[in-house]
Amino acid sequence: GAVVSQHPSWVICKSGTSVKIECRSLDFQATTMFWYRQFPKQSLMLMATSNEGSKATYEQGVEKDKFLINHASLTLSTLTVTSAHPEDSSFYICSAREGSTGANVLTFGAGSRLTVL
Amino acid sequence: GDSVTQMEGPVTLSEEAFLTINCTYTATGYPSLFWYVQYPGEGLQLLLKATKADDKGSNKGFEATYRKETTSFHLEKGSVQVSDSAVYFCALLTGNQFYFGTGTSLTVIP
Numbered sequence: 001g002a003v004v005s006q007h008p009s010w011v012i013c014k015s016g017t018s019v020k021i022e023c024r025s026l027d028f029q030a031t032t033m034f035w036y037r038q039f040p041k042q043s044l045m046l047m048a049t050s051n052e053g054s055k056a057t058y059e060q061g062v063e064k065d066k067f068l069i070n071h072a073s074l075t076l077s078t079l080t081v082t083s084a085h086p087e088d089s090s091f092y093i094c095s096a097r098e099g100s101t102g103a104n105v106l107t108f109g110a111g112s113r114l115t116v117l
Numbered sequence: 118g119d120s121v122t123q124m125e126g127p128v129t130l131s132e133e134a135f136l137t138i139n140c141t142y143t144a145t146g147y148p149s150l151f152w153y154v155q156y157p158g159e160g161l162q163l164l165l166k167a168t169k170a171d172d173k174g175s176n177k178g179f180e181a182t183y184r185k186e187t188t189s190f191h192l193e194k195g196s197v198q199v200s201d202s203a204v205y206f207c208a209l210l211t212g213n214q215f216y217f218g219t220g221t222s223l224t225v226i227p
Contacts, residue, residue, distance in 0.1 A: 006160070032213070042155070042204045042220035093160050104149050104168065104210055108161040 002028050004096050006109030013084055014117055021079045021112045023094030029074035030096035034106070035067075038091040047092075050077045084116045119144045123207040123218030130197055130225050138192040138221045140181075140207035148211040150174075150183050150190040155204045155220070164192075164205070197225045 003026040013019050023033055033050040048058040048069050056069035066088075068080040077096075081088050093111040097104075124139040142148065149168045153161040165174030170185035179194045192205060202225050207218040 004160075034215070042222060044161075044206065044217050044220065046217075095161070105151070105163055105166065106208075106210075106215055107163070108153070110160040111158075 002096075002098055002105075002107040004030075004094065004107045004109040006094055006112055008112055009110060010113045010115075012115045012117065015085050016083055018080055018082045019084055019114060021081075021092055021094075021114075023077045023079070023096070023109050025075045025096045025098075025107075028096075028098045030077075030098060031074060033071060033077040033094055033096045035069060035077075035079050036093045036095070038093055038111070044093070047079075081114065084114070086116045089114055089116045119148070119209065119211050119214070119216050121207050121209055121216050121218040123205075124221050125219070127222040127224060130223070132199055132225055132227050133196045134225075136192070136194040136197045136201075136223070138205055138207075138223070140190045140192065140218060142188050142190065142207075142209050142216075144188075144209055144211045146211055148209040150181070151208040151210070152179070152181055152190070152192050153206040153208060153217075155206065157203070161206060197223070199225045199227055201225050 005024045007022045035047045037045045047062045048056045050056045050069045050071040052071045071077040095106040095108040120143045151166045152164040154164045155161045165176040167174040167183035173182045181192045204220045204222045206220045
């Protein structure tokens, strides 16, 4: 089945630095990828929709300059948390929807836990 | 707008107990419905899905039936195991947009 790989699985960084998280579809092409942030008590918040070759669509309240999303190819989307601060510490999860067949299923990565000191 | 409402947790059950996690939805048109499961420290995995009314999705002993008349997609399992302890998310797909419920945490005790 479809597999989405997310890297790194856990990253610790100092306040003020930038962190990049990669999301790859391993065995299918993903024209659309989604980035979520999961808060304590499991609430899942959609941050943005990433479309290959075009700008990401951000949800209301998500800072575009803070969370940079790039979807340069059909198999890779990246989320860069710029100038990270402790309040950005969270579990970030990407998902992808297979583009070629229009499969109506989202496949999720394993998530990336960001801890900002 | 389109949305999913699912039963708040946490839910704690003894092993072999019957499980029901309620999920209702609001959507225009004919959405597809899903249950995803998230085990501790992991991402979400598709558990089961149903794409039209009266369809029943099933996997690993879990079942859910797409009920258009009650706009529901309740998750059930006849006999839960400790390994079923996880967070369960109900979701719907309408158009190109997925909507998730807030998740229900399930803990199964021996």
